[in-house]
Amino acid sequence: MLAASALLQEAARYSRTLSARCDVYHGKKPLYMDVPIIAGSLTGDRNSGTRLNASVTLAMQRNEGTDINVQGCRFKVFRGVESIGVAERLQLGEFRVDELTRNESGSVQLTGGGMESYVIDARFLRPRTPPKGTSTIAFINTLIQEALPTVPVQVRATADGLITATAPWDSERWDAVTAMADSINAEVFCNALGEFVIADAPDLISEVPVFLINEGDGGVLVARSTKDTRDQVYNAVSVSGSSTDPNVLPVWAWAYDNNPASPTYYFADPLLGGFGQVPRFYESQFFNTDAQCQATADNLLAQSLAANNTVTFNTVPLSFLEVGDTVTVQLLDGSMENHLIQRLTCTLDINGTLSVETLSSKVIARAVL
Secondary structure, three states: OOOOOOOHHHOOOOOOOOEEEEEEEEOOOOEEEEEEEEEEEEEEEEEOOOOOEEEEEEOOOOEEEEEEOOOOOEEEEEEEEEEEEEHHHHHHHHEOOOOEEEEOOEEEEEEEEEHHHHOOOOOOOOOOOOOOOHHHHHHHHHEEEEEEEEOOOEOOOOOOOOOOOOOOEEEHHHHHHHHHHHHHOEEEEEEEOEEEEEEEEEOOOOOOOOOOOOOOOOOOOOEEEEEOOOOOOOOOOEOOOOOOOOOOOOOEEEEOOOOOOOOOOOOOOOOHHHOOEEEEEEEOOOOOOHHHHHHHHHHHHHHHHHHOOEEEEOOOOOOOOOOOOEEEEEOEEEEEOEEEEEEEEEEEOOOOOOEEEEEEEEEEEEOOO
């Protein structure tokens, strides 16, 4: 969650005035500061290489904006929020200018992806061999800063390990970053401040919710819907490493839905109402212990089962929520359930609508309120 005061979080339930502004830079040089955004949107997606993406239309004079280009410019998006006398300004993201459109009236439209774009584009010029014996986190940091030498990298991951893999990567730098992060049950992304973060992958069972999405007095829900699907839902996960020795089996572990009362119980007979056996497979050359495989299998199983029950909701503008946050959502039957924000889209106008798609985390109450 973005660093908004507790007072603002609570005040946003009742009344708020919104504004959206943009700063444009060329390198470290500021070009245009505090430019009003007259239209636009920001999206966040945990499954996207660039976690944040934005498109904004700036109110500029006809002779302004000619020095903005796609070669070396970036833009930052800010949301100003005022509620019951409390005013704060939150940075929603920093973006590379990927596309630029000017019209005869002077307005300028910028479209861009998060700072991960620079690392994604910086592909290896020739196959790259992992440095055996090096810290996984240290080498993730190296791969990022080879493309962005001055970018800050925050390490929040609680695990690390020495690289034992020797098979070279072909060309994709970002694939190398994510594969190494997977091996320590972590994820890498760029936050709203333009900083890279190496963090533990979200735990769908024990994550603490940061906000209540409810209806009624002081509620923020505008509309919601739930979806049950079989698409990309698995009730078992098989995770393995790799072995170059034909006489040595690769490390391996698996996890499965072992609750007979669960609708996705792995061993339930489909002809008697069971889900069926639907395994998912994942392999990484960076896994060198069964424990690494087991941690990843457990995490992937939790995410795979969570995808079976998603909630999409619209709320009043809650500019401080981010993808990856866990929130408590009031469902259609009145019960409460914890959900991980998987995707969100917010408009950057005075209304500031927010649409959120989640993964089910865990039920915290089943009584109708």
